[in-house]
Amino acid sequence: MxxxxxxxxxxxxxxxxxxxxxxxxxxxxxxxxxxxxxxxxxxxxxxxxxxxxxxxxxxxxxxxxxxxxxxxxxxxxxxxxxxxxxxxxxxxxxxxxxxxxxxxxxxxxxxxxxxxxxxxxxxxxxxxxxxxxxxVSGGVSTPLLTDPRNPTFYFLRLDAISVGTKKIAFTGASGGGGGGNIIIDSGTTLTIVPKGVLSELADAVSSQVSGGTPVQVQGLDTCFEENVVCLAFAGSASLAIYGNVAQQNFRVGYDLKGETLSFEPADCTAGSSA
The missing domain is CATH 2.40.70.10 (Acid Proteases)
Known part of the structure; x- marks a missing residue:
């Protein structure tokens, strides 16, 4: 069907x-x-x-x-x-x-x-x-992991985040089934990472911004003028969620039988995803 x-x-x-x-x-x-x-x-x-x-x-x-x-x-x-x-x-x-x-x-x-x-x-x-x-046949794929103790959530394994030439190890997140450490969730807006990871990530992003003036925005960590833009991440003690902002303009394909998740860059307003 x-x-x-x-x-x-x-x-x-x-x-x-x-x-x-x-x-x-x-x-x-x-x-x-x-x-x-x-x-x-x-x-x-x-x-x-x-x-x-x-x-x-x-x-x-x-x-x-x-x-x-x-x-x-x-x-x-x-x-x-x-x-x-x-x-x-x-x-x-x-x-x-x-x-x-x-x-x-x-x-x-x-x-x-x-x-x-x-x-x-x-x-x-x-x-x-x-x-x-x-x-989703193009793009990249990664194992889709589940936890029998909490079958609702789809877990992924994230090892590091790259910003320019800097590689930030992804540590401090509570584990999921099969070694997963981050939940992919279309119903959560921001991507949530451990506070230590967020601090390194914010510093790395700020170092790459040229000519931007930092500005305070409630609820967001790293923002710049003009036409305010912010890093769409938030910190947590150990929770990690891959939010929907980071998934925008990708076809995200779930293969539950094959236990894989695939990402392919796409114009999501171009009509049918098929």
Whole structure:
């Protein structure tokens, strides 16, 4: 089975456009490889975050059924909070756990999906693709690692980061399955690295900037005027996450059967990723 859905950038996240119920009701939810559960806000909603798009009404769908939480096919949220963009109606979990869309599609996709994330501020949609057409044949590949104790997350092994001629060893990150040390997550904006790595990285980047005036921006470590640009990294004691800014304008292909992750430079607004 091959399938494709449009993806748009919004407030540090990427929203996938899908339909739910019968008749089909359009929803726009965050495409998130760092979580599993698939859900949308539903009427009646006693304590929900503000949502600009119309909210799904289960009573209007002839295929809606109440099932046990352990099934988790597609969940209705009637009460909840959190910090979400008003343009998002929920989350499409693409993680490795049993409740995710990837797991529920099972063998029909051949264990393959990919996405191409356009830059923030670009109004053209990019794509989320499932099946054989999601295969990324060019670029580079690396082992895709999982941890049976926490199957949601996809781990990679990062050894070093290069800035110009300087090579910064990637140390201090908590481990994952099979020797992985960083989680790749389409639902996290910044790339998060151990504080020691961030300090070396910021110094190396600053040394390469010519004519830039340093400026303070809340929540970001290294920024320069004019037309403020910042290093899209944040520090942590030991957590490491490969965020979506660093994945922009690449086709990122997941081959769960082959246990590989592939990257290929791409114009993510050029249309179909196939």
């Amino acid at each position: 091959d399938a494709e859905a449009p993806v748009t950038a919004d407030s540090g996240a990427y929203l996938v456009h899908v339909s739910l119920g019968t008749p089909a009701f359009p929803i726009v939810a965050i495409a998130d490889t760092g979580s599993d559960v698939i859900w949308t806000q539903c009427q009646p909603c006693a304590d929900c975050y503000t949502q600009t798009a119309p909210m799904f009404d289960p009573k209007s769908s002839t295929t809606y059924r109440e099932i046990s939480c352990s099934s988790t096919i597609f969940g209705c949220s009637h009460e909840g909070g959190g910090t979400f963009s008003p343009n998002a109606s929920g989350i499409v979990g693409l993680g490795g756990g049993a409740a995710s869309l990837v797991s529920q599609l099972g063998s029909t996709t051949g264990g393959k999906f990919s996405y191409c994330l356009a830059s923030f501020g670009d109004d053209k949609p990019s794509t989320l693709t499932f099946g054989q057409s999601a295969a």
